[in-house]
Amino acid sequence: MRLWSQRCLRILKPCHIHSPRLTIKRMTDSPQPKGVARAGGKSIADVLASDQHPAPAPLIASEYAFLGDADLPASRYTCGDFFKKETSGMWAHCWQWACREEHIPSIGDHYVYDIGPYSVIVARTAESEIKAFINSCTHRGTRILGEEGPGFAEGFSCPFHGWSWHLDGRLKDVPGKWDFPHVCEASHSLQEVACESWEGFVFINLDPEAPPLKEQLDVLPDHFAHFPLRDRRIRLHVQKVLPANWKAAQEAFMEAYHNFTTHDSPTGANTQYDIFGPHVSRFIHNIGHYSPEALADYPGDKWREPALTEQELLAGLPVTQRTLEDGETARAVGAQLLREEMGAQLNVDFSKVSDSEMLDSIEYHLFPNAFFFPGTLISMAYRFRPMGDDVDSCLFEILMLEPLPEGATHPDPPEPIYLRVEQSYTEIEELAWLGAVYDQDTGNLQRQQQGLKTTRKGITLGNYQEARIRRFHLTLDDYLTRHSTS
Numbered sequence: 394m395r396l397w398s399q400r401c402l403r404i405l406k407p408c409h410i411h412s413p414r415l416t417i418k419r420m421t422d423s424p425q426p427k428g429v430a431r432a433g434g435k436s437i438a439d440v441l442a443s444d445q446h447p448a449p450a451p452l453i454a455s456e457y458a459f460l461g462d463a464d465l466p467a468s469r470y471t472c473g474d475f476f477k478k479e480t481s482g483m484w485a486h487c488w489q490w491a492c493r494e495e496h497i498p499s500i501g502d503h504y505v506y507d508i509g510p511y512s513v514i515v516a517r518t519a520e521s522e523i524k525a526f527i528n529s530c531t532h533r534g535t536r537i538l539g540e541e542g543p544g545f546a547e548g549f550s551c552p553f554h555g556w557s558w559h560l561d562g563r564l565k566d567v568p569g570k571w572d573f574p575h576v577c578e579a580s581h582s583l584q585e586v587a588c589e590s591w592e593g594f595v596f597i598n599l600d601p602e603a604p605p606l607k608e609q610l611d612v613l614p615d616h617f618a619h620f621p622l623r624d625r626r627i628r629l630h631v632q633k634v635l636p637a638n639w640k641a642a643q644e645a646f647m648e649a650y651h652n653f654t655t656h657d658s659p660t661g662a663n664t665q666y667d668i669f670g671p672h673v674s675r676f677i678h679n680i681g682h683y684s685p686e687a688l689a690d691y692p693g694d695k696w697r698e699p700a701l702t703e704q705e706l707l708a709g710l711p712v713t714q715r716t717l718e719d720g721e722t723a724r725a726v727g728a729q730l731l732r733e734e735m736g737a738q739l740n741v742d743f744s745k746v747s748d749s750e751m752l753d754s755i756e757y758h759l760f761p762n763a764f765f766f767p768g769t770l771i772s773m774a775y776r777f778r779p780m781g782d783d784v785d786s787c788l789f790e791i792l793m794l795e796p797l798p799e800g801a802t803h804p805d806p807p808e809p810i811y812l813r814v815e816q817s818y819t820e821i822e823e824l825a826w827l828g829a830v831y832d833q834d835t836g837n838l839q840r841q842q843q844g845l846k847t848t849r850k851g852i853t854l855g856n857y858q859e860a861r862i863r864r865f866h867l868t869l870d871d872y873l874t875r876h877s878t879s
């Protein structure tokens with residue numbers, strides 16, 4: 394996603410190139426071990442180190458290892474057999490975010506979550522207890538609750554022959570019990586599914602032998618202790634069908650390499666990519682700063698010289714504009730203005746929040762399909778899922794999150810706004826300038842999906858900028874190997 398306002402882009406003009414190009418060490422100047430090369434200019438670590446309000450330890454952390462450079466088969470995105478293996482070998486065995494706790498705040502609230510052929514009921518069974526059940530009758534298998542989404546019930550009943558269950562899943566009643574002496578609570582209660590919460594997100598795992606959620610979360614609890622998502626509300630929930638395999642769609646959001654061409658933006662070349670383990674990766678993309686020196690290997694001159702002035706960089710931020718004094722930077726002033734202006738608007742104290750957390754696009758990916766952004770200006774969560782059993786389409790969800798005042802209870806979450814595949818994100822006014830950006834981000838997907846079907850080769854990945862994609866596929870393969878007979 395490009396995080397650069399149109400206002401800022403409009404003031405850029407093509408110009409001549411000067412000396413920086415000659416001083417940049419290009420990847421081809423001397424052979425280096427694979428994966429070591431980086432864009433020129435200031436790194437994210439350099440920028441964070443010079444911020445006035447220093448970044449917390451998790452944002453200083455940096456982890457990367459070269460994971461290989463072989464092409465990945467295109468069939469992973471297009472082949473029905475691979476899709477089936479993914480369904481039984483991965484979706485049936487990994488933790489996945491089903492809903493937010495605020496979707497089920499009271500006893501009896503429930504949420505139906507669908508993934509491929511599977512359907513799960515997540516229910517608040519007691520004030521501090523959430524349970525999950527297979528959404529299928531223990532008589533002859535009928536789906537118990539209908540469409541995905543929230544609802545309320547004091548218990549569950551099947552629409553076919555009327556079997557019923559208590560809210561906690563225990564079998565309650567079997568009409569014509571005389572014919573079912575072999576049916577009892579122990580054998581015919583609802584089938585329970587592993588269910589745990591993290592930072593207000595409720596996760597389920599369909600594997601009866603699921604490991605604890607914390608194994609999959611890896612560094613997330615440690616990192617997000619600094620930016621608790623539990624204390625954020627859902628301001629906006631958008632669902633859109635995308636005409637591409639769910640992996641291709643989410644991979645469009647795992648790198649900023651596309652910014653230059655897809656978004657016509659100079660930002661992103663010095664984005665930092667981290668891989669913390671098989672399930673968790675991250676990028677950090679600076680807002681309020683960019684490195685023109687990082688663009689040496691990109692075609693054309695227009696973004697290189699002259700570099701944006703600090704005043705122009707400030708103009709790209711959604712804060713009240715003022716003239717910068719000598720020595721002031723857009724990043725420091727922009728972060729402070731955001732603290733004051735967002736703080737007043739939301740009644741939240743941001744005085745101790747770092748410049749990076751105020752401004753930057755910080756995106757964590759949790760295998761297989763969830764993204765969490767702990768920043769303040771850029772605060773959201775994404776989820777990508779296949780549409781039923783269709784290898785060629787997926788559902789992309791955007792949850793815009795907003796910090797709550799201290800001690801505030803979560804308001805009811807908004808109803809999702811659903812966009813069909815042909816609709817534009819710009820139809821949603823609350824997305825403001827991001828609507829056009831999401832259209833750009835998703836605008837290549839149909840062509841990519843079509844191209845993946847006709848190509849004679851696999852997909853090629855950058856060693857650094859696209860390493861998160863490679864990590865994702867390695868972990869997917871690990872699931873498929875471990876559960877190949879499922």
Ligand code: FES
Pocket residue numbers: 530531532533534535551552553554555556
């Ligand atoms: S299938 Fe559910 S009660 Fe018969």
Ligand SMILES: [Fe+2]
Pocket residue numbers: 394395645651652656834
């Ligand atoms: Fe993008």
